[in-house]
Amino acid sequence: MADRRNPLAGINLNLFAVLDAMLRHRSVTRAAGELGVTPSAVSHSLRDLRALLDDPLFVRSGTGMMPTRRATEVEAALRGAMGALGAVVQRRLAFEPAATQRVFTVATSDEACMALLPRMFERLRRFAPGIGLNIRPRTSRSIEALEVGEIDLLFRLTGDVPSWATSATIDTGDVVCVVRGDHPAVTDTLTMDAFRTLPHVRISPQGFGASSTEERLAAMGIERDILVYTYSFATAPALVARTDAVLTLPEWVARAIAPGLGLKILPPPFDIPPFVLDLIWHQGRDDAALQWLRAQLLDVAAEVRADWATR
Numbered sequence: 001m002a003d004r005r006n007p008l009a010g011i012n013l014n015l016f017a018v019l020d021a022m023l024r025h026r027s028v029t030r031a032a033g034e035l036g037v038t039p040s041a042v043s044h045s046l047r048d049l050r051a052l053l054d055d056p057l058f059v060r061s062g063t064g065m066m067p068t069r070r071a072t073e074v075e076a077a078l079r080g081a082m083g084a085l086g087a088v089v090q091r092r093l094a095f096e097p098a099a100t101q102r103v104f105t106v107a108t109s110d111e112a113c114m115a116l117l118p119r120m121f122e123r124l125r126r127f128a129p130g131i132g133l134n135i136r137p138r139t140s141r142s143i144e145a146l147e148v149g150e151i152d153l154l155f156r157l158t159g160d161v162p163s164w165a166t167s168a169t170i171d172t173g174d175v176v177c178v179v180r181g182d183h184p185a186v187t188d189t190l191t192m193d194a195f196r197t198l199p200h201v202r203i204s205p206q207g208f209g210a211s212s213t214e215e216r217l218a219a220m221g222i223e224r225d226i227l228v229y230t231y232s233f234a235t236a237p238a239l240v241a242r243t244d245a246v247l248t249l250p251e252w253v254a255r256a257i258a259p260g261l262g263l264k265i266l267p268p269p270f271d272i273p274p275f276v277l278d279l280i281w282h283q284g285r286d287d288a289a290l291q292w293l294r295a296q297l298l299d300v301a302a303e304v305r306a307d308w309a310t311r
Contacts, residue, residue: 015052018045020082022057023075024148026064079148080164080284095288097128104293105134107142108155111233111253112277116170119300131293146282152290153297158276164284168294170277170301173251174267175216180241181262190246192269199227199245201236216272217248237261250275252304 021031022042032039050057055070067075113135124131138156145151147164161167177195179186185194202214202224217224227245230236233253240247241261252275254265279297281290 011052012048015045015049016078016082018042019049019057019071019074020078022046022065023067023071023078024150026058026066028065082284095292097131097292099130100128100289101130102289103132103134104153104290105136105151106153106155107136107138107145107151109138109233111250112155112170114233115252115256115304116297116300119303120297123296123300127296128292131289143280146280149282149285152281152285153294154280156278156280158278161278161280164282165280166283166286167278167280168298170279170297171252171305172274172276174274175248175272176251176254177266177268178237178240178247178249178254178258178263179245179266180243181264183244183264185244186246186264186266188266190266190269195246195269196223197225199243200224201228201230201239201243201245201247202226203230203233203236203247203249220270220272222270233257237263250277252277255304 017035018031021034022028025031025034028039028042028046032042035042046057053070053074056068057071058065058067060066117133117135121133124133136151138154139145142151142154142156143162143165146154147162155170158167158169177190179190185198204214227243228236228239230239233249234257236247236249237257238261239245241263248268251265254263257263258265279294281294
């Protein structure tokens with residue numbers, strides 16, 4: 001007879017790992033692959049879950065196995081519980097960076113890649129050669145991907161942080177402008193008149209909508225003549241190097257790319273709040289390995305800032 005004081009008594013808790021995998025993958029085959037079992041075993045677990053929760057949980061559709069309302073209702077609680085239990089188990093294990101075999105998935109736009117990740121890769125090769133990074137582009141659904149476990153870390157400009165997540169500031173940097181080194185109209189100072197009349201390259205990392213820079217300038221009533229729109233922090237400086245255009249961007253990015261392209265870094269002819277780059281992670285999946293990786297990223301950011309200060 002089940003213990004009424006413990007509703008989990010007598011229940012196979014592996015069923016909840018299957019439910020978690022199915023909610024993320026919406027596929028019996030993909031869930032089985034993640035769990036290291038056969039699709040038949042997942043199907044049997046789904047049968048037991050349906051009996052346990054008295055609900056079909058998933059129905060077939062043209063895009064996969066879609067969760068029912070009941071399955072969606074339990075998803076958030078299940079995710080938090082699975083993450084918390086996983087963290088408990090991980091903390092029992094001695095974490096040794098040099099012996100760890102793991103791939104972390106990180107979502108970011110390429111400004112953080114250019115400024116921080118080259119040094120980060122060097123550090124991983126030295127201290128944790130078995131740890132790899134899977135870099136994904138930051139998109140409009142990155143917060144959702146972080147919540148459901150598709151990514152481990154998210155780099156983004158500062159903003160609201162969900163209640164289930166925690167953030168740390170990687171860097172706070174001034175906004176600067178860059179032009180080509182031999183620009184015919186700009187010497188050591190970028191005037192407001194030049195800023196308004198010269199063409200500009202505009203970056204919008206997601207490829208659509210207003211960029212954070214555009215929103216800030218619009219709030220100050222400053223309009224620009226946009227020559228080229230691009231999603232890429234890697235492409236934009238190369239365009240500036242071969243035109244008379246101006247590019248406005250975070251200083252940490254400008255410092256990373258300007259020397260190699262012969263660009264001049266200049267303060268903008270107006271006051272503008274700094275860019276703040278945050279690192280966000282899920283509280284429920286904050287194990288020792290993820291804590292170590294975050295500490296390395298923060299150390300790398302400090303090294304980069306120190307190098308800039310001595311130049």
